[in-house]
Amino acid sequence: MKKGISLVLVGMLAAGSLVGCGSKPAEQSNSGGSSQPAPSNSSSGGEKSGGAGNIEETTIAVGHATSDSETSHYQAYAAKFKELVEKNTDGKVKVEIHPNGELGGEREMIEAVQLGTLDATITSSGPVGNFAPLSNAFDFPFLFRDKPHAYKVLDGELGDEVNKQLESVGIKNLAWAENGFRNMTNSKHPIIKPEDLKGIKIRTMENKIHLDSFKEYGAAPTPMAFTELFTSMQQGVVDGQENPLSVIVPNKFYEVQKYMTLSGHFYSPAPFLFSKSKFDGFSPELQKIVEDAAKAARDYEREFIANLEEKYIQTAKDNGMEVLTASEYDQEAFRKASEPVYKKYEAEYGEFVKKILDTK
Structure with missing residues (x-):
C-alpha cells in the first residue's frame, strides 16, 4: 500500500489552491440578490412521472437539525422536496418538516430513520460513518478539488457504494445534497x-x-451534537467550531464567534436518508415520485447554497466577524499537517480514497 498512500499525498498536493472555499462556478453570480433564490433547475427531475390516481395517501415526516430561516439550506431542501412530492401526488402524500433539531440531534434522527420511527432526515455526513463506515472516506481534509469533483464522486459509483452499505442496515439514501466546504470560526484570534x-x-x-x-x-477537538453547539460556544464550553457558510450564517454563529477563516478544509455532503421499511412499503409509482423529488431537491439545494455564498460572507462581516479569505491563510501548512491522517487510515480507506482522487 505504500504506492497507494504516495498517490494519495500527491493528489492532495495536486489539488493545491483549487479547493478554496468551494470553487463557485462562474454562472453563480447573483450572490447579492434575493435571500431566497429561484434556481433555473428548480423543477429538474421533479415533473410528474405519471398520474397520481393510484397513489396511496400517506404522510412523510422529515427532520433536520438546522434553522427554518429563509437562508437555511436544509430547510430549502426539505421545502423543495415537500413541494414536488405533494404536487406530483395531487396532495395525496403530505410532507411534514421538523426543523431546528426538534426531533433530536443528527445521530438520533439517523437512528430513528433506521428504526422506522422517523421517515426521513437530511443530515451532515459526520454521524453517517457509524452506519456506513465507507462514508468516512469522504471526510479526509483537502480531498475534493472543487464542488464539481465532489458531485461526480457522490452522484456516481463511489457514492452508490456507500448507499449500499446504508441500505444493508435499513437506511436508504435518496440523494447526496450539500453542506459545502467547511470553515473554521473561533472566539480567540x-x-x-x-x-x-x-x-x-x-x-x-x-x-x-x-x-x-x-x-x-x-487543537483540542470536542465532538458534540449540533443542537448543543450554539449554547456551548455562548457559555465558553468550546472556543470554536467548523462548518460551511450555509450553517455558520443562518444559525447566527456570528453572535458568539468573532473570527472566521475561509479554510475549506473538508467538503461536507448532506445525505437525504429515508427509512428503508417506509420506502419499501410504497407502491412503485410513489417510490419513483419520491426518488425524483429527492434528486430535484438536491440540485435545487446545491444551487441555493452557491447563490448565497457571497451574501453569507457579507452578512458575517456586517455582524462583526473578522473574515480571513482563502488566500490569507496558510493552506499548504494545513495540507502538510493533514498527511499523518491519510497515513493512519491507509489500510482502511486508502484504495477508496485513491478512487476519489482519480475521479475526473
Whole structure:
C-alpha cells in the first residue's frame, strides 16, 4: 500500500489552491440578490412521472437539525422536496418538516430513520460513518478539488457504494445534497496556520477523521451534537467550531464567534436518508415520485447554497466577524499537517480514497 498512500499525498498536493472555499462556478453570480433564490433547475427531475390516481395517501415526516430561516439550506431542501412530492401526488402524500433539531440531534434522527420511527432526515455526513463506515472516506481534509469533483464522486459509483452499505442496515439514501466546504470560526484570534489552533477547544462532528485532523493541527477537538453547539460556544464550553457558510450564517454563529477563516478544509455532503421499511412499503409509482423529488431537491439545494455564498460572507462581516479569505491563510501548512491522517487510515480507506482522487 505504500504506492497507494504516495498517490494519495500527491493528489492532495495536486489539488493545491483549487479547493478554496468551494470553487463557485462562474454562472453563480447573483450572490447579492434575493435571500431566497429561484434556481433555473428548480423543477429538474421533479415533473410528474405519471398520474397520481393510484397513489396511496400517506404522510412523510422529515427532520433536520438546522434553522427554518429563509437562508437555511436544509430547510430549502426539505421545502423543495415537500413541494414536488405533494404536487406530483395531487396532495395525496403530505410532507411534514421538523426543523431546528426538534426531533433530536443528527445521530438520533439517523437512528430513528433506521428504526422506522422517523421517515426521513437530511443530515451532515459526520454521524453517517457509524452506519456506513465507507462514508468516512469522504471526510479526509483537502480531498475534493472543487464542488464539481465532489458531485461526480457522490452522484456516481463511489457514492452508490456507500448507499449500499446504508441500505444493508435499513437506511436508504435518496440523494447526496450539500453542506459545502467547511470553515473554521473561533472566539480567540484569527487562524492562519495550524499553530494558531494550539489549545483551541473546537467542536467537531462525531467523526474520527475530523477528530484526528484537528488533533494534528494542534487543537483540542470536542465532538458534540449540533443542537448543543450554539449554547456551548455562548457559555465558553468550546472556543470554536467548523462548518460551511450555509450553517455558520443562518444559525447566527456570528453572535458568539468573532473570527472566521475561509479554510475549506473538508467538503461536507448532506445525505437525504429515508427509512428503508417506509420506502419499501410504497407502491412503485410513489417510490419513483419520491426518488425524483429527492434528486430535484438536491440540485435545487446545491444551487441555493452557491447563490448565497457571497451574501453569507457579507452578512458575517456586517455582524462583526473578522473574515480571513482563502488566500490569507496558510493552506499548504494545513495540507502538510493533514498527511499523518491519510497515513493512519491507509489500510482502511486508502484504495477508496485513491478512487476519489482519480475521479475526473
